[in-house]
Amino acid sequence: MDLNWVVLSLLLPMLVAVVPAVGFAVLFNVPIRFLKYCGIAGAMGYGTRIIAMQLLDFPIEIASLAAASVVGCLAMYWSRKFLAPVQVFAVAAVIPMIPGKFAFGAMVGLMEMNLHNHFDPALMTDVLRLGLKTVFILMCLALGIAAPRLLFYRAKPVV
Amino acid sequence: MDESAHQNIVRLALWAGQLMLQHGADTELVETTTHRLCTALGADWADIAISANNIVISSVSQKKFLTKVRRVVDRGINLKVVCDVVGLTEMVERGVADTYMVEKRLRLLSDKPRKYNRWLVTFVVALSCACFCYLFGGGLQECAVTFTASLVGMVVRQSFAKHHINPLINFAVTAFVSTSVASLGVLFEWGEHPRIAMAATVLMLVPGLPSINAVSDAVEGHISVALARWTFATMLIMATGAGIMLAMTLTGVWSWI
16 A cells, blocks of 8 residues: 555545535535535545455445445434434435446346347346346445444434 | 314424425434424324325324324425424424424425525536546546536436426436437547446436435335335436437447446
């Protein structure tokens, strides 16, 4: 792990991931005073995922779970502090990690099968792989956001 | 507390719950907040049942039951409304707000929800898609193509949403338009990997909040609502996929990833 890697493959993507986190927070109409927290959580989550995937060689699902747990913990802390729902901070922050490319790839593959009537094993494998990845990554992200609430606030509301 | 006061309380709590569900809150949050609002305003107890598109409150006050239902129509994601309703509940619990104030605030939230400027949202989302393109390994030219295509797509999406066109049709048309624009990059061979731009552009149409809400509802035990939300998210993805397919058939640019 040299300095070059840290700057180019960790810090730069983290910085770039701030833009979609804040951008989608604006799309979801998050109040303006919370936008910076969405950005920070987005950067931390994305950085965690890069570290887990590239340094520790975790599969993408486990890395997403770890990243979303970091986001969930941060969101829980701010949620207690500002008395706002966890969602407001967490959902926009995980947007850069949502498997959109996989989801649309699976759908387009399914339609291609139907349209051209060709069911060759390569296409079927592709659709299955993309669809499964989508479902499992999404579940890991949602579980990660909910994890602090499920573990520490079992009987009382967070906010 | 007399009966008309109880009726008023249930009406306000139901209204608050309806607003939260309409603007993208998860079921657990709606349940706890509505219950807290109802009891803080003076009812003895409140039970809340939430299904795919309605909310029921059954409240008790001085051994008298009162049950009301309200329909929930999706009004688009707006987390500020959710935030404000939770804040209002907190104020009522601390004794800072009364029924009159709750009514005034809820009226304001449902009649004139504050939103960011339309063009600001368009610009910021297009910029986000350009950043996705960079994260997928695209160069400057691909990012520029992505930015343009998502800008055009967002304009279409916003104007459709303004006229209350069904979200499925909206997503299909938006996906068609933005994929068509992005596939120009492939046709004219701008940049090294122009196909990345096509994949990054439609990412603004991923139903992120509905799908995360669906899974977290399922985890917390609200299975029926979770199924409904998951179905809706899948429908949105399918509509987007149909738009992408149509555009690819038209322009002849195949193999998307």
